[in-house]
Amino acid sequence: MSTVPAHLASLIQNWNRVHKQSVRLMAGAPSDQFEWKTCDSAMTLGALMNHIYQAEAGLVNAAITGQFSGEGAPPATATDELIEAFEKSHAELLDRVAALTPEQLAEQIEPFGEKVGKMTRADILHITLEHEVHHRGQLYVYLRMLGVAVPPLYGGV
Ligand code: NI
Secondary structure, eight states: OOOGGGGGGGHHHHHHHHHHHHHHHHHOOOOTTEEEEESTTOOOOOHHHHHHHHHHHHHHHHHHOOOOOOOOOOOOOHHHHHHHHHHHHHHHHHHHHTTOOOOHOOOEEOOOOTTTEEEHHHHHHHHHHHHHHHHHHHHHHHHHHHHHHOSSSSSOO
């Protein structure tokens, strides 16, 4: 990726850490259990994994362009395919975020409509991490329930 400017160093370092932790967890997900879910009202394992990857793109795109589109890339149907797509997408998003100026980061935008209201691009990038961490916690539960050995969150990052 391109050089990270000083005003984005902390955010991007954290974002990459969160990403690596997510990928390390995802790697243990059994592709033959993508239709499994914890209860009737929950997402399937495959839907949850795809949501983590696709929402990153949707939210970062909203932060950059000011427009939120619910459309994402077609869902992956196997763990290795999903991780490959997530890695590629993350690297591309990182390059686009690294190009934001301090003024652009502080600019108030309204990509989610009036009800959610205005927020800065920096706020939306922080929400992107918060959202991933929220769903990653769910993924820990899913994988434990499936009998998968899960990695320690802060060990060996
Ligand atoms: Ni979500």
